[in-house]
Amino acid sequence: MSIEILMPALSPTMEEGKLAKWLVKEGDVVKSGDILAEIETDKATMEFEAVDEGKIGKLLVAEGTEGVKVNEPIATLLADGEPSLGTRPSAAPRDDETKAKPETKPRPAAKAEPAPVARHPEVPPQAAPKDEYPAGTEMVTMTVREALRDAMAEEMRRDDRVFLMGEEVAQYQGAYKVSQGLLEEFGARRVIDTPITEHGFTGLGVGAAFADLRPVVEFMTWNFAMQAIDQIINSAAKTRYMSGGQMHCPIVFRGPNGPAARVGAQHSQDYSSWYAHIPGIKVVAPYFAADAKGLLKAAIRDPNPVIFLENEICYGRSFPVPKLDDHIVPIGKARVIKPGKDVTLVAHSICVGLILEAAEALASEGIDAELIDLRTLRPLDTESVLASVRKTNRIVTVEQGWPICSIGSEIASVVALEAFDWLDAPPIKVTGKDVPMPYAANLEKLALPHVEDVVNAAKAVCYR
């Protein structure tokens, strides 16, 4: 019988990939463990092995094809016996590769996020941050990952004191490929692979910053930075104050924050409110690639310690970025990404994607939402939030973190204290659920905020 070999998912967040190279040809006999193809994910090039024995029938996807969806058939195998998981019986013998595009079967219930693939929601032109780049600036489309890499590369070219250190940042090109190419350009003096020793290398980075270098310390994820949080708070954040302003600590701590997909409780946590609580540091959490680039460059130049919260699922999303020699986004300024009159939706990082989608759904029901991307969590741009609430009289905050002492809690408090008379409804916080992140796909989905939660909350504050 003929069975189909399906495009595999090779990372927790992979939705599609490039079939970089076939290592077998039609008619080859393969056995379990033979390498069939090289597949490029958003993070790395991986080898894909055969599971079943048999003879390769048709190669359904030509090598070099990009955007091949997970679970799309990529070849047929003529085999005896039952097909393994990861393959499935062919519906019919395929004689013609060019016939109708094979049906793409979604991964069964495995999505932690509604469509983590890139979306390009319509952003009204009047929402473009005119103060951040001149009108008419040429825009180039790039991923958040590339934007972050370019930001570091530009700052390293500008200032020899800037260096990158962390686990797998150099030879491996970054666990999430954010530092791709930096070792080649800047060498091992400035792009430094560390041992797995977060507490140690964080303290070492802080010491180097005391000595006036400009370290960029990458955490493979912020979950691992808990090993090092003493050095971040007690050493980096407090030393300027404790020294009466004599010492400084110009350092950036960066890496992916928040849940990825299906990695369980210890690898899925949003630290936004943890760090936003601490005086002596700045906390940045961008969504768009242009902000990721401009804010990371600003963070590297900042004389204070900066916590830079990225998001693994967003790394592969593409957005326009202004083509400028030196694109800087000031830390501490939120951005109204869509004006509206009925309700204010506030988010940062990946949840900006949620409010963009929610706004589309709300528009179809006649609710005109104003969208605010906080971008920076400390100092929090409360003026922008308050100005919006005084206009719309209603507010919903959206984040993946836990509800207690969350960013939403802080915003609700500020709004209650400063704009009480303007409110027509109590603020609503849409947050992650107050539980450690479960692994099971259905439970994980329940633990996270989704577009419909935002839509429902927005309707609730509008009494609709």
Next chain:
Amino acid sequence: MNEPSKVPETGVANAGSGSNTPALKQFYRDMLLIRRFEEKAGQLYGMGLIGGFCHLYIGQEAVVVGVQAAQKEGDQVITAYRDHGHMLACGMDPKNVMSELTGRASGYSKGKGGSMHMFSAEKKFYGGHGIVGAQVPLGTGLAFANKYRNNGQVSVTYFGDGAANQGQVYESFNMAELWKLPVVYVIENNQYAMGTAVDRASAETHFFKRGASFNIPGEQVDGMDVEAVHAAAAKALDWCRAGNGPIILEMKTYRYRGHSMSDPGKYRTRDEVQAVREKRDPIDHLGQRLLKDKLVTEDDLKAIDKDIRSIVNTAAEFATESPEPDPSELFTDVMA
């Protein structure tokens, strides 16, 4: 030495036997300044003029004085919270150190740091850190910066026998040796981590061996003998400056006072403390040697003592008469 062959015998500075008289007299004076300063700090604490935690360095003076004298301009110093002696040894002004202890605007940190958190960018003193062991990666980072800049400077990173059991110390050792960073780890083994004797807390009480699994050489030094300390430090600093990476000096020393001012000291006997004071005191020891070798007279020592007391009394007066920080200082120096 756990790996004596790795450390060159050259480069011993001018201390050791046959040291020149001015250097020894200066050692005596520097140690006495720390002793008298700390005695005065203890007194002011008792009067309620110094608050919070206050950890006195009395008994350990030979360590910082010997090491500091072997350093070169630009070498950095970092330590934990028993730091008054280190600051005085670095050349920081006793008036402004004492003012920080009393929480006054004229203190090194404008009164915002206190006893445990004091710094001098000018004197390359990087604190003054209140979290046991946290200064070890920080000091290793100072060494990283030296190597990055290839400036020939060495980071002198102090920690105690208590901190020597913190995990981040070994994370630092690993990176320091891996990257051959110029750092001298000075372990001040004063026998007690707060109230816990070393053999109750440490599986290996020979702290100079603690770098063995990272191939970091170590040496045990009589930390009550300033000349021995100076000689060992000079050798260790040369080792780092020659690009050999880190080195450990275990200073066997003793603190006479409690862990902090609120320590009742029930974990050791009065006799034990008294015996060290009488037989091993670093200042008496050097004073006796200076007299025996006729390098000074009794009158010389008395003159030094009088001068030091005057400096300390001036510092105490300054520190108690200076104003507290202006309330507006509450919100300054949080961010640049």
